Amino acid sequence: MKYYVGIDFGGTNMKIGIINEKGLIVIKNSFVTDPNKSGDDIIKHIAECTQKVMDDSKLPQEDIMGIGIGTPGLLNPETGVLKVAVNIPNLNGIHVTKGMSDILGKPTFLDNDVNIMSLGEFYYGAGKGLKHIVALTLGTGVGGGIILNGELYRGASFTAGELGHISISRDGKSCPCGNSGCLERYIGRDGIVERFMVSKNKGFETNIDNYLDDGEITPKAIAMAANAGDTLSKKVLEEIGEILGSVLAGLVNTLNPEAIIIGGGVSNAGELILGPARTTMNKLAYSIPAEVVKIVKAELGNDAGLVGSASLAVANLK
Numbered sequence: 001m002k003y004y005v006g007i008d009f010g011g012t013n014m015k016i017g018i019i020n021e022k023g024l025i026v027i028k029n030s031f032v033t034d035p036n037k038s039g040d041d042i043i044k045h046i047a048e049c050t051q052k053v054m055d056d057s058k059l060p061q062e063d064i065m066g067i068g069i070g071t072p073g074l075l076n077p078e079t080g081v082l083k084v085a086v087n088i089p090n091l092n093g094i095h096v097t098k099g100m101s102d103i104l105g106k107p108t109f110l111d112n113d114v115n116i117m118s119l120g121e122f123y124y125g126a127g128k129g130l131k132h133i134v135a136l137t138l139g140t141g142v143g144g145g146i147i148l149n150g151e152l153y154r155g156a157s158f159t160a161g162e163l164g165h166i167s168i169s170r171d172g173k174s175c176p177c178g179n180s181g182c183l184e185r186y187i188g189r190d191g192i193v194e195r196f197m198v199s200k201n202k203g204f205e206t207n208i209d210n211y212l213d214d215g216e217i218t219p220k221a222i223a224m225a226a227n228a229g230d231t232l233s234k235k236v237l238e239e240i241g242e243i244l245g246s247v248l249a250g251l252v253n254t255l256n257p258e259a260i261i262i263g264g265g266v267s268n269a270g271e272l273i274l275g276p277a278r279t280t281m282n283k284l285a286y287s288i289p290a291e292v293v294k295i296v297k298a299e300l301g302n303d304a305g306l307v308g309s310a311s312l313a314v315a316n317l318k
């Protein structure tokens, strides 16, 4: 059996685990990095933590084929250089993969968190057995990963998949990216809460107060209220699904994928969003590509980052 290490590097926190070739996690652990150390010392620390997990696994070291690292920063997956790290400026410009493989003697690969989530779903989740998928993460931001012919599509300068910044309205809400009307501004976390508040402030009836999430109105609270029959919450999530569905129709027409896999925290609303998204997509897309595509929730859940990172090693070493 072959094994692959995944490192879900979120900034100062990291999860390190090992999966077998079937995608099952055999061991995992969490660690904290000191952001004040030098870049090289941080790499050394990540390598030490990785070695500890490999030792604790008791696996023959030669059966561990390689290491994949997923991180939300700006990076070059071909060179393995992290250009802008999230919350750890000392890692900016550091050649992460070389540093790691020099210490551990294992091939190491680096990619962004959304691409690795796509790879994880492709190999071991909702996209298993398929060739063409689009993965979308719905959370604070909206990100995307595209796999065509079994290969992650990165584009000419590694920026492909920015689906959250497709503009759905030229005169729409302004976005920090410089564009107006970006999808993310409507169906990201804040966009959903904003839409809910506009209606609530107009006086629409709602019992959201019974479902607050740590005292706050969040997409999770709205989904709980909707599941309990709150009409306003249901209507808001339905509209979010319709907006999503109209963009998915464009993707279906452009890429003709077999599946669109929706992950991220907001996707926990499940069919409350996916149902209307599917209906709208079917209405708007050409029928031939619409008939083959399935719109489904991601399957890997809390371990998506870990299994996805390890899948990056699988993709590069297959």
Ligand SMILES: [Zn+2]
Pocket: 164, 165, 175, 176, 177, 178, 179, 182, 184
């Ligand atoms: Zn934008």
